[in-house]
Amino acid sequence: MEKENGDITNNNSTGLIVDEQEDRSIRKKIQDLWRLLWRDKSGLLGLTIFLILVFAAIFAPMLSPHDPLQQNLIMSRQPPIWAEGGTTEHILGTDNLGRDIFSRIIYGTRVSIMVGFLGVSMAFSLGMMIGLVAGYKGGTVDNVIMTLTNMVLSLPYLVFVVFIAAILGNSLLNVILIFGFTDIPIFVRVTRGEVLRLREEGYIEAAMSIGQKTPVIIFKHIMPNLLGPLITLATFEMSAMIFYEAGLGFLGLSVPPTVPSWGNMLAEGRQYLTIYPWMSIYPGLAIVLTGFGMNLFGDWLRDVMDPRMRLMKK
Amino acid sequence: MDKLVQIKNITKYFDVKRSFIKLKRSSVVRAVDDVSFAIHKNETLGLVGESGCGKSTLGRVILRLQEPTSGTLFYEDTNLNLLKPEELRRFRTKMQIVFQDSYSSLNPRHKIGEIIAEPMTIHTEMTYRQIRERIYELLNLVGLKPGHANRFPHEFSGGQRQRINIARTLALSPNFIVCDEPISALDVSIQAQVVNLLQDLQDKLGITYLFIAHDLSMVQHISNRIAVMYLGKIMELTSSDRLFDKPLHPYTQSLISAIPIPDPKKERMRKTVVLEGEVPSPVNPPAGCVFHTRCPVSDELCSREKPEYREIEPEHYVACHYAGVRKVTEIC
Amino acid sequence: MKPILAVEKLNTRFETFAGSVYAVNDINFELFPGEILAVVGESGSGKSVTMLSLLGLLPGSSSRVSGRAQFSTAGIDVDLLSLSKSELNRYRGNHISLIFQDALRSLNPVTTVGEQISESLITHLGYNKKKARRHALELLELVGISQPDKRYSSYPHMFSGGMRQRAMIAIAISCKPEILIADEPTTALDVTIQSQILELARRLQRELGMAVIWITHDLGVVAGLADRVLVMYGGTAVEIAPVDELYENPRHPYTEGLLGAIPSIANKGIKRLVSIDGSPPDLFQAPRHCQFVWRCPYAFEPCWQNIPQNYEINKGHYSKCFYDLQNNRPRTEV
Numbered sequence: 001m002e003k004e005n006g007d008i009t010n011n012n013s014t015g016l017i018v019d020e021q022e023d024r025s026i027r028k029k030i031q032d033l034w035r036l037l038w039r040d041k042s043g044l045l046g047l048t049i050f051l052i053l054v055f056a057a058i059f060a061p062m063l064s065p066h067d068p069l070q071q072n073l074i075m076s077r078q079p080p081i082w083a084e085g086g087t088t089e090h091i092l093g094t095d096n097l098g099r100d101i102f103s104r105i106i107y108g109t110r111v112s113i114m115v116g117f118l119g120v121s122m123a124f125s126l127g128m129m130i131g132l133v134a135g136y137k138g139g140t141v142d143n144v145i146m147t148l149t150n151m152v153l154s155l156p157y158l159v160f161v162v163f164i165a166a167i168l169g170n171s172l173l174n175v176i177l178i179f180g181f182t183d184i185p186i187f188v189r190v191t192r193g194e195v196l197r198l199r200e201e202g203y204i205e206a207a208m209s210i211g212q213k214t215p216v217i218i219f220k221h222i223m224p225n226l227l228g229p230l231i232t233l234a235t236f237e238m239s240a241m242i243f244y245e246a247g248l249g250f251l252g253l254s255v256p257p258t259v260p261s262w263g264n265m266l267a268e269g270r271q272y273l274t275i276y277p278w279m280s281i282y283p284g285l286a287i288v289l290t291g292f293g294m295n296l297f298g299d300w301l302r303d304v305m306d307p308r309m310r311l312m313k314k
Numbered sequence: 315m316d317k318l319v320q321i322k323n324i325t326k327y328f329d330v331k332r333s334f335i336k337l338k339r340s341s342v343v344r345a346v347d348d349v350s351f352a353i354h355k356n357e358t359l360g361l362v363g364e365s366g367c368g369k370s371t372l373g374r375v376i377l378r379l380q381e382p383t384s385g386t387l388f389y390e391d392t393n394l395n396l397l398k399p400e401e402l403r404r405f406r407t408k409m410q411i412v413f414q415d416s417y418s419s420l421n422p423r424h425k426i427g428e429i430i431a432e433p434m435t436i437h438t439e440m441t442y443r444q445i446r447e448r449i450y451e452l453l454n455l456v457g458l459k460p461g462h463a464n465r466f467p468h469e470f471s472g473g474q475r476q477r478i479n480i481a482r483t484l485a486l487s488p489n490f491i492v493c494d495e496p497i498s499a500l501d502v503s504i505q506a507q508v509v510n511l512l513q514d515l516q517d518k519l520g521i522t523y524l525f526i527a528h529d530l531s532m533v534q535h536i537s538n539r540i541a542v543m544y545l546g547k548i549m550e551l552t553s554s555d556r557l558f559d560k561p562l563h564p565y566t567q568s569l570i571s572a573i574p575i576p577d578p579k580k581e582r583m584r585k586t587v588v589l590e591g592e593v594p595s596p597v598n599p600p601a602g603c604v605f606h607t608r609c610p611v612s613d614e615l616c617s618r619e620k621p622e623y624r625e626i627e628p629e630h631y632v633a634c635h636y637a638g639v640r641k642v643t644e645i646c
Numbered sequence: 647m648k649p650i651l652a653v654e655k656l657n658t659r660f661e662t663f664a665g666s667v668y669a670v671n672d673i674n675f676e677l678f679p680g681e682i683l684a685v686v687g688e689s690g691s692g693k694s695v696t697m698l699s700l701l702g703l704l705p706g707s708s709s710r711v712s713g714r715a716q717f718s719t720a721g722i723d724v725d726l727l728s729l730s731k732s733e734l735n736r737y738r739g740n741h742i743s744l745i746f747q748d749a750l751r752s753l754n755p756v757t758t759v760g761e762q763i764s765e766s767l768i769t770h771l772g773y774n775k776k777k778a779r780r781h782a783l784e785l786l787e788l789v790g791i792s793q794p795d796k797r798y799s800s801y802p803h804m805f806s807g808g809m810r811q812r813a814m815i816a817i818a819i820s821c822k823p824e825i826l827i828a829d830e831p832t833t834a835l836d837v838t839i840q841s842q843i844l845e846l847a848r849r850l851q852r853e854l855g856m857a858v859i860w861i862t863h864d865l866g867v868v869a870g871l872a873d874r875v876l877v878m879y880g881g882t883a884v885e886i887a888p889v890d891e892l893y894e895n896p897r898h899p900y901t902e903g904l905l906g907a908i909p910s911i912a913n914k915g916i917k918r919l920v921s922i923d924g925s926p927p928d929l930f931q932a933p934r935h936c937q938f939v940w941r942c943p944y945a946f947e948p949c950w951q952n953i954p955q956n957y958e959i960n961k962g963h964y965s966k967c968f969y970d971l972q973n974n975r976p977r978t979e980v
Contacts (some may be wrong), residue, residue, distance in 0.1 A: 202419030209379055210433040210482070211406030224423050364836035471925040501688035502863060503941075506907035506921035513918070528836065531866070535909035535919065558911055572841040574866030575912045576905065578889045581870035588845050589838040592806045608838075 043300025049293025057113040064103035068260045072098035093278045104260040111261035115245045116238040122180030127187020135195025149185040165253040172255050179241050228305030239294030246287050318522050319353040324385035326375050343596045345371040347546035358523040360537030368546040369526045373492040410483040414495035416475035420467040427463030433485040452481040473504035492524045542566050545604040552630040562632045564609050567642040587642050611640040649676035656713035658699045668929045669695045671881045682858040684868040687878035693861045697827050702734045719824045740770040743818040747830040749810035753802040759813045760798030770821045785816040808839035827859045877901050880927045880937030887963040897965040899942045944969040
């Protein structure tokens with residue numbers, strides 16, 4: 001037996017098992033990710049729910065058996081398929097105007113996903129930029145930004161939203177803008193906190209000491225480390241926005257009542273709750289399931305994005 | 315001897331402020347207080363002191379990684395204070411730093427090759443192939459293998475990471491390197507490896523080191539001259555041999571006496587001076603000599619008047635009223 | 647003399663995602679009343695895990711401990727490893743106490759230092775509040791904290807590093823334990839503070855006559871403090887010897903390497919330190935041969951095939967090595 005392990009390159013000694021030729025191609029990464037996902041079944045469930053939603057939103061016209069706006073008073077107030085008097089025509093029944101609830105729920109994902117995705121995208125991008133400036137510049141800039149941020153955060157949220165919605169009127173774009181704007185402070189805070197932490201990291205100081213330019217330091221050394229926590233935050237924020245949108249819809253402050261959205265459906269079903277409960281139950285279920293799925297997925301993402309967890313994947 | 319780096323009356327104060335609405339008067343931490351010395355070409359100057367004495371801050375100020383509050387910095391004939399940010403960035407090719415924390419000073423998301431290549435991509439026009447060759451050369455130089463360039467930092471042990479740090483530092487062939495406690499986080503057997511490596515590199519490449527540490531015995535081993543720092547001030551500076559044979563400052567004397575000797579018989583025979591109390595806060599340093607609160611031989615003069623930092627014998631600088639007159643060990 | 651603590655065949659293993667970690671392998675040692683035993687090793691050598699295993703302080707879900715640890719003193723004779731958690735609690739802090747490197751984390755930040763000392767007295771010795779307070783003040787004075795009256799009601803964050811370590815020691819010795827285990831208590835401290843704490847430890851050991859296990863990585867600290875030294879490497883005890891003998895006549899290549907790797911102010915002028923090449927082994931495999939073999943300059947064929955037994959070199963001096971360092975040749979028995 002040779003003493004080949006004796007030099008300082010001793011592979012045996014790094015404390016982690018590392019194969020000599022490590023395959024770090026994209027395919028390997030996806031495989032790793034899949035293995036991680038497979039191990040954590042709740043993350044898998046969350047991801048599945050999320051993907052179903054996105055799929056439903058994109059292919060709504062093909063998936064829904066009926067036109068969600070088509071009224072049919074003869075067929076109105078039909079119970080779901082498994083209840084007495086239900087038909088295969090309307091799986092989840094119809095509402096008081098005879099519109100197919102299943103189709104409306106499918107179309108409703110469009111509003112929810114649009115609000116969630118675009119609202120979060122807006123908050124994410126603006127919040128990250130502002131947070132980066134605040135955290136990296138520090139000093140007065142930081143103080144001013146954080147004071148403004150705290151002011152926005154301290155606004156009574158619902159009152160603010162109702163107020164803006166009342167002024168700007170009901171439209172999908174307005175809802176997205178309101179949610180996007182009011183969510184910026186959260187992203188600013190998280191980004192700034194991370195940047196402050198990262199700025200103390202040795203490798204940032206090392207980059208400065210070799211004369212690296214500031215923009216490169218930000219893009220090469222700081223940004224990649226921000227994405228993990230921010231993407232995780234984005235999933236949670238997205239599920240929260242979907243909830244809030246439904247809440248606003250319920251109050252009649254979200255998209256116009258003609259647009260099928262989960263919140264609007266809840267609002268419409270409210271007065272028939274005792275006699276035709278399915279009008280509210282199924283959109284309500286959709287909301288709960290979405291929130292549940294997104295949170296599961298977010299939890300899983302948070303674990304995976306943590307570099308300490310990544311060490312354990314082998 | 316030629317002076318490579320010279321610092322004159324360097325001070326570095328930090329404001330400790332509470333909030334941006336300044337209700338309280340901000341207090342000042344005197345991290346470095348009026349320090350002057352020169353580092354000669356091709357020597358190793360050791361800088362020792364207890365935690366919080368400002369030695370790391372001084373190391374960073376010398377490289378202008380932190381701006382001095384006052385004082386002048388010279389690198390050969392260049393006045394570093396006058397360099398504009400862009401010029402300073404260019405100047406970094408000549409002076410580098412090795413950090414204490416070998417874990418955090420390597421970006422965990424970058425491969426070793428990228429990490430070592432970074433300084434070259436900033437400052438040189440080298441081609442991809444040239445850079446690759448240079449990376450292999452550097453890895454060999456610090457005792458790693460070319461194949462390691464494709465690995466990530468977490469795959470290496472502490473000692474190996476410190477080698478990678480050193481390789482990055484050497485990429486642009488600097489003349490002057492500040493070693494900021496490069497070995498204090500490493501295991502004993504690994505410390506010796508890194509110290510030997512640093513010495514070999516100095517012999518081969520003619521580098522000048524400022525070696526910052528709290529471990530006086532290791533500093534004694536690697537340094538030609540040693541500066542002892544306490545609460546932001548230099549207490550004593552002289553050649554390594556002289557400092558141990560004839561320490562003139564009471565603080566140096568007690569510091570030397572506090573180092574445990576790895577030999578039970580010698581350890582039992584010698585008398586140790588145990589300093590009372592702890593290092594005072596640099597926010598409110600004692601008046602007069604900063605060491606007088608813990609000094610076994612201080613008197614009323616020390617608490618009143620700041621001792622002058624003076625060359626008491628050729629190449630032997632001390633800041634003490636009673637340098638060479640009163641000795642710590644005699645009263646014990 | 648009968649040992650106060652006799653550890654036999656102690657093995658500790660951790661189950662992790664990456665596989666089993668063989669943290670402690672077949673450790674045997676004895677601790678005699680009133681002696682200071684230093685346990686020396688690098689990070690990952692298993693020196694702390696050994697002690698935590700004895701006291702049942704490892705996370706129960708992922709660790710497996712086996713072996714015997716006979717604790718015997720006046721009226722007590724038990725195997726610590728066979729005790730249940732609640733039974734162990736009766737010995738821990740009372741007969742055997744621990745101090746850690748990180749004193750700030752070991753002290754409760756929302757309770758005053760004095761109350762934490764009193765609490766230990768109340769739970770273990772059944773003192774009433776008044777008596778506990780009086781005794782706690784004595785303890786503070788004993789460990790060299792000035793103005794104990796004032797310091798009694800200070801919170802840990804108001805203490806400096808050295809004082810916190812003193813407070814920890816006060817808690818540890820409050821019940822006059824037979825054994826004090828100190829896990830690198832001076833590593834985070836400055837040299838001048840370290841020498842204060844070492845002096846305190848020596849004084850307390852003399853005054854209270856307890857047995858001390860002092861865990862450290864610093865052979866310098868050990869020289870002036872210990873009676874005997876146990877050197878650990880890769881989860882095994884490679885050498886154990888009286889302190890003078892170990893420094894004069896190290897018989898394990900690792901010990902020899904360690905002694906060469908530290909510069910000493912006592913022998914200046916050494917141009918080059920003896921370095922031990924390579925890095926410590928990972929512990930993911932059960933040891934099948936000597937753990938030091940990768941880095942050992944003397945390694946030869948048998949070193950790769952068997953785990954060396956504990957060879958007695960002198961009275962009380964054992965080394966786990968197939969190579970006879972003194973005569974510079976392999977052992978004849980091999």
